[in-house]
Amino acid sequence: MTETRIDKRFQDLKAEGRPALVTFISAGDPDFETSKEILLGLPSAGADIIELGMPFSDPMADGPAIQESSIRALKAGQNMSKTLQLVSQFRQVDIKTPIVLMGYYNPIYVYGPERFLEAASKAGVDGLIVVDLPPEADDELCIPAMDHGINFIRLATPTTDSVRLPMVLKNTSGFLYYVSITGITGSKAPDVSKVHEHIERIKVRTNLPIAIGFGVKTGEQAKNIAKGANGVVVGSAIVNAIRDSLDTDGGATQKTVSRTLDVVKDLSRALTA
């Protein structure tokens, strides 16, 4: 595979000596235009890599915060074509910040995997995280994605043992996403020392950058967790800021974009301090 924006970004950050702040929002939350404004503001707020959720009706791996954000987006009419549009509009103004699409397989399957990869590559997508496609299904999307120059990023969890880890690592590229807790997004905060212990064991097996996510909410947590890893992922805390800024009918307000980006700025400040 040729070098992607994700590879480049991790190299640059390594040179700078700081971890990546990876931020998650759902595409189209709370509506297309507001989501676009948030997306465009993320790089200058401090996001080094952007995870953009492809909304799905049945997000089994997500806790209430991301479930609700997914549902807000779907209610506002978000679909796969619009998510890809969002990426290409972002690429017109930012050619450096990597975008990773994250979600579940069915909407991709229905769109058509090959058609999806072509459109994603054209729009400027750099990576994919599809939580319900295990390594056993690598032929389905993971390997074709690499042929389109798109990194397929896989999740390792505390229950990924030494037997399973090589399978997980085999076709993973870009970075490895370490899920810090056994559970769903937005859960309780992880035990930092346990996380680092596990990360050290993974590092022996791979040279891929490792980003840690699930359960990270505050700048303080992000800073502690990021030690010993190459990046930290924050999702629920950001989409909760979107939720908290909405009016009583669930519509965006004047504050939606700024409040959301403020959360990202705080996280970034904590990480670079």
Added chain:
Amino acid sequence: MPLILDLERAYNEARSDAGCDAELNDLLAHYAGRPSPLYYAQRLTEHLREVATKDGQTGGAKVYFKRDELNHTGSHKINNCLGQILLARRMGKTRIIAETGAGQHGVAVATVCARFGLPCEIFMGATDVERQKPNVFRMNLLGAKVHAVTSGAGTLKDAMNEALRDWVSNVENTYYIIGTAAGPHPYPELVRDFQSVIGNELRQQMMEREGRLPDTLVACIGGGSNAIGLFHPFLDDAEIEIYGVEAGGHGIDVPNGHAASMSGGSPGVLHGNRTFLLQNEDGQILEGHSISAGLDYPGVGPEHAWLKETGRVNYVPATDKEALTAFQLCTRLEGIIPALEPSHALAFVTKLAPTLPRDNLLVMNMCGRGDKDIFAVAGHLGMDI
């Protein structure tokens, strides 16, 4: 994923353990009340022959019911629950969770948990908790904690998502007893095996009654567990005609107005299964609709999807209205109040049997009793009870 691999390993070990088998068989016999009778529905048969004669035909298959509605807790769900709770105990799990729609599976899980002294938590859509109060009360009596799930539309699929979330969060001590032949591998296979007691008994019973195998099998399809349990032991008998009856709701042409994922859905992938789903053009899963809460599932087990594609099994819909008519017919002619789920199978039998010759042995799986449905049926018939 490792949780799934653990389950697979434990299941394969249990399968080759004769002691485990003996314990299950003992419970099936003395706790669940198996074997369930094979009953010749004589008056229904005669009625359908009259229908055939009126149409100028000479047919009218001989209709039998496999009476799984007589099982403890009132449906086939107990077969699977007994099998899985033994597996859970074998794996050393100390907490049981499950999803339920109408509450039949939830009641069966709460029952086996009471029997084995294990704490039990049931996830049930908030909408269903409201609609199925008697079953919620039953589960509570049995000592289970019922969580009302508010995500999504608060029905069966949301309950299943929530159960999966709980499972991945608490996998160390928790076993998830899934209620149908769907969900992540190896559940579809495991549930099929535990439900195959239905078809295996039938083979033997029909040989004893008629000296040969049946000609036609009919079962209703929610996620597909009672149907696969009836069908599976006969799949290699190519001359046997097999029909799965889906919930046609208001009609399969009505958008989101039915729960017939094979007759009126499209191919998709959910919970790691390639199957047929009720979904929109963007791959978002729809809620579906059926008069029967037990058939109100937006997908179907992967083995049924495969049996449809190979053409081995025919899948047909029956509407709410047809099921309601069949429900009343069976009650009056046979003195059996069927659940609304098998009433769908029965509705199709009333169409199919008159077209078959009189020596055709047709077996329908009477997979549940209708006591739970009398309030809903009264409502649909415009009566207040």
